[in-house]
Amino acid sequence: MKGVTKVLQLKDFVNKQVTLAGWLYNSRSSGKLLFLIVRDGTGLCQCVVEKAKVGDELFNKLEHLGQESSLTITGTVRADERSIGGYELAVTDANIIAESSDYPITPKEHGTDFLMSNRHLYLRSQKPWCVGRIRHTVIDAVRRFFNDNGFILVDAPILMSLAGEDMQSLFEVDYFGRPMYLTQTGQLHIESAAMSFGKVYCFGPTFRAEKSKTRRHLTEFWMVEPEVAFIDLAGLLELAENFVSYIGKRVIEDNSKELQNLGADIEAIKNVTPPFYRLTYSEAVDILKSEKTQTFLSQQLYGFKEQKEKIEKRIIELEEQQKGKIEQWKKEKNAAEIIDLRSELDDLNAKIENNPKHARLAAEFNWGKDLGGSDETIISQMHDKPVFVTHYPKQAKAFYMKTDRINPKVVENFDLLAPAGFGEIIGGSIREDDYDMLLKRIEEENLTVVNYQWYIDLRRYGSVPHGGFGLGIERTIAWLTGERHIRQCIPFPRTMDKVYM
Ligand code: 4AD
Ligand code: MG
Numbered sequence: 001m002k003g004v005t006k007v008l009q010l011k012d013f014v015n016k017q018v019t020l021a022g023w024l025y026n027s028r029s030s031g032k033l034l035f036l037i038v039r040d041g042t043g044l045c046q047c048v049v050e051k052a053k054v055g056d057e058l059f060n061k062l063e064h065l066g067q068e069s070s071l072t073i074t075g076t077v078r079a080d081e082r083s084i085g086g087y088e089l090a091v092t093d094a095n096i097i098a099e100s101s102d103y104p105i106t107p108k109e110h111g112t113d114f115l116m117s118n119r120h121l122y123l124r125s126q127k128p129w130c131v132g133r134i135r136h137t138v139i140d141a142v143r144r145f146f147n148d149n150g151f152i153l154v155d156a157p158i159l160m161s162l163a164g165e166d167m168q169s170l171f172e173v174d175y176f177g178r179p180m181y182l183t184q185t186g187q188l189h190i191e192s193a194a195m196s197f198g199k200v201y202c203f204g205p206t207f208r209a210e211k212s213k214t215r216r217h218l219t220e221f222w223m224v225e226p227e228v229a230f231i232d233l234a235g236l237l238e239l240a241e242n243f244v245s246y247i248g249k250r251v252i253e254d255n256s257k258e259l260q261n262l263g264a265d266i267e268a269i270k271n272v273t274p275p276f277y278r279l280t281y282s283e284a285v286d287i288l289k290s291e292k293t294q295t296f297l298s299q300q301l302y303g304f305k306e307q308k309e310k311i312e313k314r315i316i317e318l319e320e321q322q323k324g325k326i327e328q329w330k331k332e333k334n335a336a337e338i339i340d341l342r343s344e345l346d347d348l349n350a351k352i353e354n355n356p357k358h359a360r361l362a363a364e365f366n367w368g369k370d371l372g373g374s375d376e377t378i379i380s381q382m383h384d385k386p387v388f389v390t391h392y393p394k395q396a397k398a399f400y401m402k403t404d405r406i407n408p409k410v411v412e413n414f415d416l417l418a419p420a421g422f423g424e425i426i427g428g429s430i431r432e433d434d435y436d437m438l439l440k441r442i443e444e445e446n447l448t449v450v451n452y453q454w455y456i457d458l459r460r461y462g463s464v465p466h467g468g469f470g471l472g473i474e475r476t477i478a479w480l481t482g483e484r485h486i487r488q489c490i491p492f493p494r495t496m497d498k499v500y501m
Pocket of ligand 1: 164165184185186187208210216217218219221223225226424425426427428429468469470471472473474475486
């Protein structure tokens with residue numbers, strides 16, 4: 001709209017008159033003064049309305065305006081440190097565009113289920129707004145990193161005739177009477193493109209029919225996958241650590257306010273610089289089975305219990321306050337805190353229950369299995385930076401991974417575990433480039449060889465050492481923001497048990 005200023009630009013308009021266009025986020029009145037918080041997509045601004053300045057009629061209209069009504073509002077910009085965003089508007093005029101009443105999401109208490117089933121409206125709230133802006137930066141950083149480093153973007157298909165990972169998690173689609181699948185990975189296709197361009201990447205939605213209700217699994221998620229011809233495992237790890245460090249740096253640069261609002265650990269993100277830790281799978285297994293890990297876990301359990309006690313005390317304290325006579329705003333603030341604390345408590349209870357189970361799984365871990373979620377959590381909790389785990393047992397990993405020529409029991413692969421217990425955000429490998437060995441692996445996995453003929457064919461015409469990896473966007477965002485569940489890290493989540501809209 002002509003003549004409209006954005007909240008984000010207010011710093012350039014101090015003592016000048018501007019008009020904002022947005023929605024009413026919250027309001028509070030003291031009879032003669034009205035404090036309207038307006039959001040315009042770029043931020044929040046407190047707009048102060050004085051009855052004496054705007055007259056009774058407009059004042060009354062604004063005083064009774066419902067949350068999320070749309071309006072334009074005009075006034076003089078004042079710098080004020082105490083105000084949300086550091087600036088406020090001394091209002092001279094306002095124009096209501098469309099009224100809203102009984103908006104279901106109030107700034108006070110709401111549980112996760114309620115918010116998820118009102119996702120179409122919840123997107124306007126502060127938390128998803130902050131996460132959404134960070135997602136925007138992460139995706140921009142992903143493209144920028146590869147574009148600036150000589151990679152060519154190659155779009156992989158979404159409808160696939162073959163499985164890229166495992167047969168169990170395929171979504172089947174009826175394709176004119178024959179089965180096709182939603183893509184699990186673009187990797188196989190962009191391997192062919194890497195033989196054309198050298199360095200390529202694909203970036204798009206991927207699908208896994210995983211019967212997994214953990215907070216790390218979506219059935220539809222976004223993955224970026226670089227693939228490079230003439231690279232070895234050491235080179236691939238370097239690429240991955242530079243890439244992840246760049247994403248962290250960009251989020252710190254562009255979104256420190258949002259990170260702060262979400263309570264993210266900014267110092268920990270600043271610490272994400274190369275080199276990351278490097279462990280082989282066998283070393284990781286030794287750590288899991290060590291005395292040190294058992295001590296670490298029992299100390300952790302003790303910490304969880306202490307924390308639980310503290311939270312329970314605080315909840316009782318707040319509930320006492322709620323029973324007494326307190327101001328409305330304080331009541332709402334307390335109610336929101338209680339909700340947060342209860343959800344933290346649920347989390348802690350689960351951790352307390354799981355701790356002994358995870359300790360046992362770690363102690364009894366047998367070489368040969370893939371690392372489980374809890375094993376990854378333990379390893380990543382014991383490190384303050386991301387950890388590469390390399391050289392997994394062949395039988396635990398996908399058919400396309402290159403067999404280590406020195407130790408053929410393992411493959412030349414890696415998973416990258418984010419720190420602070422978050423777990424895997426990247427999976428990658430050097431690809432089997434020998435025709436016969438690849439064919440043998442495909443047969444061993446009972447995959448239909450004819451479907452993979454074009455893929456095996458790449459090994460017939462000038463095969464070269466090559467490799468790549470896939471980074472899950474939502475897991476990366478969850479790790480950076482400290483969000484508990486990755487469903488909060490995609491605007492319209494799809495999980496096994498629920499699709500909301
Ligand atoms: O480890 P994955 O399965 O690796 C591949 O798909 C390879 N083909 C990638 C490659 O080498 N080009 O998946 C890669 C990443 C995981 O580390 C994780 O971050 C994410 O994708 N991911 C999921 N994210 C959310 N929900 C799920 N169900 C996910 N499955 C994998
Ligand atoms: Mg993986």
